[in-house]
Amino acid sequence: MNNIFLRFYLILFAGIFQLFSSQAAVTDLSDGTLKINSNEDLPVKIFASQRTDSLANQAFRNIPNELIILNEDNIKAESAEGLASIQNILESFKANKFQFLDKDLKPVEPVFEQKNIENFKYLLKSDKVLKAADHVELETEFNIWDPMKGIPLGPVTLHFYSLMFIFAFGLGYVIMARIFKIDHVEEKYLEPLFTWTLIGTILGARLGHVIFYQPELFKEDFLSVFLPISTRGGLHFTGFAGLASHGATIALIFTTLYYSFRIIKKNPFWVYDRIGIVVALGGAFVRMGNFFNSEIIGKPVDPASPFAILFPQQSSEYGVTIPRYPSQLFEAVGYFCLFVLLWFLYRKTDKKYQQGWLFGLFFIILWAIRFFVEFLKEPQGGEFITVGGLNTGQVLSIPFMIAGFLIMIYSKKFKLPKEQA
Incomplete structure (x- = not known):
């Protein structure tokens, strides 16, 4: 197992080195x-x-x-x-x-x-x-990513970003149902888990984005914090935009605690171990939605780089429209690989009986992916939390990685006999 992790980090290091070495100067053409x-x-x-x-x-x-x-x-x-x-x-x-x-x-x-x-x-x-x-x-030399943002359905459009959220929660539900069946948990506990996960993800992600990146919205456009509308320049529909994974994680921790103690009555780490598997897959779909929306894009890159992509639909907040890293795809691939790893460990090893171990590993790898990809990403909104050259996303990721290490260490105290898992 140690050899597998060593190879993973060597490949990660080689990829990051190539990405950094291919950056070039900025121009507007x-x-x-x-x-x-x-x-x-x-x-x-x-x-x-x-x-x-x-x-x-x-x-x-x-x-x-x-x-x-x-x-x-x-x-x-x-x-x-x-x-x-x-x-x-x-x-x-x-x-x-x-x-x-x-x-x-x-x-x-x-x-x-x-x-x-x-x-x-x-x-x-x-x-x-x-x-x-x-x-x-x-x-x-570079690729151009300029797709339709959704599927026209008469007077409305089904945006691909929304579709990715549907896939994330839909597949998450199917996978969690499979996990409950493997662990011999009654199906009646699945619906409330889905409900609380949905509430925690959407509300936490939205509040997290506003608190960490756009706190001015609380004064300037309060309704847009909770509703898919904006009152700036008149009332108009915007759809839900501006979501932060750090906020979603914090909210999910609390909603899952409630679910664990009041509903399923199991050790919260038992639930966290399993919910981490589907969250990793869900994160991949969300980043794919960001890719369709040409948002959360990367920094400028040499047009000759195999990673270079031009986003004609990118927001003006990112500056000039030139070839950039597809940082959304980097994260999506990383999260999908994390999902495969966690699923393998859950099905083929005894780690699921050490409550908290899978969740700790999930925290370490997920936030490490986020931390390293941030080096290649443009800032999201106002970066008012910065330390030693690290941006807001990186600073917020460090406590989660540390928490992951601590959870893995203390998970030794929460081992279950196989017949009780």
């Missing part, structure tokens, strides 16, 4: 090539931004062979005033001889009605005029 009819190459400078002012200024920079990637916020109007602003910006690009292209890099008539604006995907400033018959492809 990226290089690409338009392949036209397979026989003509047009080098282009790629620009993308969620910021309205940055996009508007780009119309006047007069950069030869510039390709602008539009995102949802550039073309989707929330009000009549928003539509007028978008139309004015697009008029500026039209006046400065930009070509309007759709998602397939085909020319689109620059008519600025909302239904037509939604077809715009690229703006090209070049002496080369593209025609409808041209076959055009965009090639880059």
Whole structure:
């Protein structure tokens, strides 16, 4: 077992070294090539931004062979005033001889009605005029991640982030049901565990984000702390956004204590050992949801790096839109591997009889993954908790890792006979 952990940490160290060594300087334009009819190459400078002012200024920079990637916020109007602003910006690009292209890099008539604006995907400033018959492809050293954010269902959209949460809790329920069956626990105890886990995760994650990253919301937009709305600039629906795993963990500790003492009447560590397995898998799905949303992105990276990804839909809070690390995927892969490890130890070893051991290991590895990936991530909101160059996420992870070590040490006192597990 020790050899397995040694190999794991050696592989982790090698990966981190490669990631750090591939970082490069920041710029606001990226290089690409338009392949036209397979026989003509047009080098282009790629620009993308969620910021309205940055996009508007780009119309006047007069950069030869510039390709602008539009995102949802550039073309989707929330009000009549928003539509007028978008139309004015697009008029500026039209006046400065930009070509309007759709998602397939085909020319689109620059008519600025909302239904037509939604077809715009690229703006090209070049002496080369593209025609409808041209076959055009965009090639880059890096990957471009620019998907739809959800599945349209009539008047509403099922966002992939929400879908990942559904998968996380749905699979978690199925796996926990399997665990209860293996441990000969009555099924009636499963529903309240699911309920309290759901409450603790959502409420704790939201409060954790606001407390640790956006405390100003308590004064400036109190309703948005608890409801999927915002009152800034008028009342509008935002969906639930801004969740912190540290807050979810703290809340889950307390809700699970209540469940352990008042409902299932078992040692809380017995429950923590098993809930850690499904939480690891759930964390992987949540980070996949962040990836779909182009949020919690990584720091700038050399475009030639195999990890480099451009997120045209990234929030303006992260700065310029250039190739970055897909830090969401790093965490997702790490959490999934943790799930596999915990499931293996639960099924194939006697560690589940040492109450708290699996949970301690879960804490150590999960927060170690978070700690190391934070080196490659952009800050989330206001980083007001910093120590010795470590950011808020890292500082908050350290106590959890220490707690994991202590729990593993003290778990020797909570061994169960196999017939009582």
